[in-house]
Amino acid sequence: MSFDIIKGLATTLRNMxxxxxxxxxxxxxxxxxxxxxxxxxxxxxxxxxxxxxxxYLCAGACPADAIYIxxxxxxxxxxxxxxxxxxxxxxxxxxxxxxxxxxxAACPTGAITLEHDYKLASYYPEDxxxxxxQLLEPRGQATVGSNTVWTDPVPPEAxxxxxxxxxxxDGTQASAAAVGLGxxxxxxxxxxxxxxxxxxxxxxxxxxxxxxx
Ligand code: SF4
Ligand code: SF4
Numbered sequence: 001m002s003f004d005i006i007k008g009l010a011t012t013l014r015n016m017x018x019x020x021x022x023x024x025x026x027x028x029x030x031x032x033x034x035x036x037x038x039x040x041x042x043x044x045x046x047x048x049x050x051x052x053x054x055x056y057l058c059a060g061a062c063p064a065d066a067i068y069i070x071x072x073x074x075x076x077x078x079x080x081x082x083x084x085x086x087x088x089x090x091x092x093x094x095x096x097x098x099x100x101x102x103x104x105a106a107c108p109t110g111a112i113t114l115e116h117d118y119k120l121a122s123y124y125p126e127d128x129x130x131x132x133x134q135l136l137e138p139r140g141q142a143t144v145g146s147n148t149v150w151t152d153p154v155p156p157e158a159x160x161x162x163x164x165x166x167x168x169x170d171g172t173q174a175s176a177a178a179v180g181l182g183x184x185x186x187x188x189x190x191x192x193x194x195x196x197x198x199x200x201x202x203x204x205x206x207x208x209x210x211x212x213x
Contacts, residue, residue, distance in 0.1 A: 032118075035146065035149055035150060037099045037100075037101050037114035037146075038115055038116050038117045038120075039094065039114070039115060039117040039130065039135075040092050040103070040112055040113070040114055040130070040135055041112070041115045041137060041145055042090060042135045042136040042137065043110060043112070043113065043142065043143060043144060043145060044136070044141065044142045045142055046142040048139055048140075048142075049079065049080065049081050049082050050081045050086055050087070050111070050136065051110055051111035052081060052086060052090065052107075052109065052111035053082070053083030053084070053085055053086060053087075053108075053111070054070075054071025054072070054081070054083070054085035054086050054087040054088075055071075055083075056069055057106045057107060058103035058107050058112055059103075060106070061102040061103055061105070062103055063098070063102060064096040064097055066092055067090075067091070067092055067093075067103060068089065068090075068091040068093070069087050069089060069090050069091075070087070070089035071085040071086065071088065072085060072087075072088040073085055074086055083109075087132060089131075089132065090131070090132035090135060090136075091129050091130065091131055091132070092129070092130045092135065093128065094128045094129070094130060095129075099114060101114055101150075104146070104150070105150075110144055110145075110147050112135075113147055114145075114146060115145055115146060
């Protein structure tokens with residue numbers, strides 16, 4: 001018996017009494033860390049509006065070019081999100097995705113997060129392109145997903161980067177004002193007044209009036 005075989009048997013004997021490190025998936029599943037990045041979820045506000053405002057920032061941040069968006073204008077008759085636009089088409093190609101989370105970090109409204117769903121295998125590559133209908137929370141559900149475990153709570157004395165109902169932007173409840181369609185009064189006047197420019201404009205307007213007379 002060569003020395004190598006004795007070494008191999010010794011290794012086997014040494015490990016025989018140890019608890020296995022593997023589990024019997026799928027009967028057993030591991031508990032995932034809070035910051036585990038699995039499949040994307042698109043979130044809604046509590047009033048049912050979609051958080052995504054079709055700004056393309058996530059697609060721009062994606063290093064794998066895995067996100068495809070087609071944005072459409074909201075109208076008063078058909079308001080889908082609080083912003084000017086919403087994502088009519090929102091696809092994530094999970095064959096390209098490297099689950100880096102840059103899209104989540106780039107999103108200004110907390111609309112997209114990576115959650116704990118990792119059971120993504122498929123026989124067909126086309127099944128791995130997840131569409132908005134599959135990614136969006138169902139009506140009646142409004143969660144903020146893993147943003148809470150990624151983002152430290154904002155200290156109460158911190159300056160508020162966007163106007164928002166609770167005056168602290170923690171991502172849990174952004175208002176329409178946060179995405180450019182303000183419905184809440186801001187603390188500062190929105191438009192800066194340039195006295196000189198206003199004076200010039202008035203002169204110009206007066207000049208026009210004279211010409212029209
Ligand atoms: S997790 Fe990374 S690779 Fe995947 S879609 Fe988001 S930004 Fe792109
Ligand atoms: S998910 Fe966020 S970053 Fe991406 S388009 Fe929608 S609002 Fe913009």
